Every structure is written in structure tokens, then in C-alpha cells.
């Protein structure tokens with residue numbers, strides 16, 4: 182049996198009781214922390230509360246060579262992931278592989294950043310379009326710095342349809358956790374290259390440390406927000422489309438957005 186367990190958003194205590202019970206029953210506990218990280222805890226604290234040794238897997242061990250799956254043929258194996266296990270990960274692939282090997286699979290859900298951002302900002306989940314990740318720039322074989330333009334295009338497509346964009350921020354072993362500030366700067370660099378002027382006057386919302394007792398939630402014009410200090414990671418961002426009145430009011434009250442965003446609703 183292979184049980185996928187979502188650990189939730191911030192520390193070792195975000196796991197559900199069902200998740201804890203599944204770990205207690207398990208013969209082996211594996212985890213991956215490359216798709217997301219619980220920044221408010223450590224491996225030692227998790228092992229202490231869950232009372233089990235945790236083997237942390239690399240991306241290669243999860244996506245290319247998941248030899249450890251064989252243990253799940255005759256034993257109870259659990260696989261831990263930050264957030265909800267199938268949200269913005271490729272773990273469904275692992276589940277299908279396991280099923281092909283005749284392994285029974287099960288999910289224990291955890292709270293996810295995808296829904297947490299709605300609670301923290303007041304933006305409505307049904308008004309979101311396609312989500313996107315801003316990756317760190319990389320150096321091409323010709324030595325040039327390459328900035329992905331996909332995030333910019335996705336935001337524009339969503340705006341055309343009146344939909345908000347959830348912007349995940351890259352986690353990279355060498356380059357670290359991308360910040361809201363870096364991501365806004367990269368989007369504005371793409372905008373400057375296109376000689377367009379769509380994003381810089383819009384409002385963006387940055388969120389840091391969702392799930393902790395001290396999350397940062399701030400909304401402002403992008404030119405100003407790019408200098409806001411969100412503090413420690415993880416960070417995520419939303420580029421809202423035009424907002425409903427209650428969404429605009431929430432952004433003012435929950436994220437200190439400029440009151441001018443209410444004007445369009447007061448006319």
C-alpha cells in the first residue's frame with residue numbers, strides 16, 4: 182500500500198490526524214521537499230512528532246528512478262509532500278506507476294497554498310485562471326541570461342478573460358527561494374522588452390509564510406510592491422484581474438491595498 186500524505190503549509194503540526202495515523206501504521210516513511218517546503222519546521226522536529234525515521238528523496242528518486250516503490254508491494258509505505266500532495270506537483274505520475282505495479286494507493290489531503298491564498302486575500306477561488314511558475318533566470322549555452330516569458334503571457338491571457346493569476350515562485354537548490362520582489366522584477370523586465378505597459382500600473386498581491394501565525398499579505402501597484410519587504414520565504418503572488426466589490430474591499434482591509442481600487446465600484 183502507498184499512501185500519499187499532504188503535510189499542509191508551514192510546520193509539522195499542519196498534518197491531519199488521518200495523516201498521523203497513516204504514518205503510525207507505516208513500515209517506511211519517505212518525503213520530498215523540492216516541490217514545496219514547510220519552512221516552520223525541521224526534519225528532526227517532524228521525525229520527533231511523527232515518531233518515525235523519514236527518508237528524504239531527491240527529484241530523480243521520485244520522478245526518474247523510484248526504486249523505493251517496490252517496498253509498497255508488500256509493506257505499508259507513506260510518501261509525504263508539502264501542501265496537498267497532488268496540487269501543483271507531478272505526483273499523479275508516481276501514483277499511476279504504483280498502480281501499474283499492482284500497489285493499492287490512497288491519498289490523505291493537506292491544506293494547500295492554492296486555497297490558502299483565497300482565504301488570506303479575499304479573492305474568490307472561482308475567478309482564477311491558469312496558474313504559472315516564475316522560474317529563476319538561467320544562462321544559455323551562449324552565455325546569455327534567459328528570462329522565461331511564459332509567466333508574463335499567462336498573466337496577460339488570464340487578464341483578457343477577466344481571471345486572476347496565481348503565480349508560484351521557483352524553489353531551486355542553488356538559486357534559492359524566489360521572492361515576490363524578484364518575480365515582479367522579472368515580469369517587468371519582460372514587459373520592458375515588449376515595450377508594453379500593461380502590468381506596471383496594475384495591482385499585485387504578495388503573500389509570505391501562509392499557514393504561519395505571522396503571514397505577510399500586501400497589495401499595491403506593482404512598481405511600489407516590488408520594493409516591499411515580505412520577510413522570510415516561502416513567497417507567492419497573485420495578479421488580480423478587475424475585482425468584484427467584496428474582493429476590492431477585502432484587498433483594502435486584509436492586504437492594505439490603496440483605497441483608490443474601490444473608486445471604480447463607487448461610481
Ligand SMILES: C[S@@+](CC[C@H](N)C(=O)[O-])C[C@H]1O[C@@H](n2cnc3c(N)ncnc32)[C@H](O)[C@@H]1O
Pocket residue numbers: 190191216217218263264265266267268269270292293294295348349350351352388389390391392415416417
Ligand atoms: C509547486 S507549489 C506546490 C504546492 C503544494 N503542493 C500545495 O498544495 O500547497 C510550491 C510553491 O507554492 C508557494 N508556497 C507553498 N507554500 C507556501 C506558503 N506556506 N506560503 C507562501 N507560499 C507558499 C511557493 O511559491 C512555492 O514555491
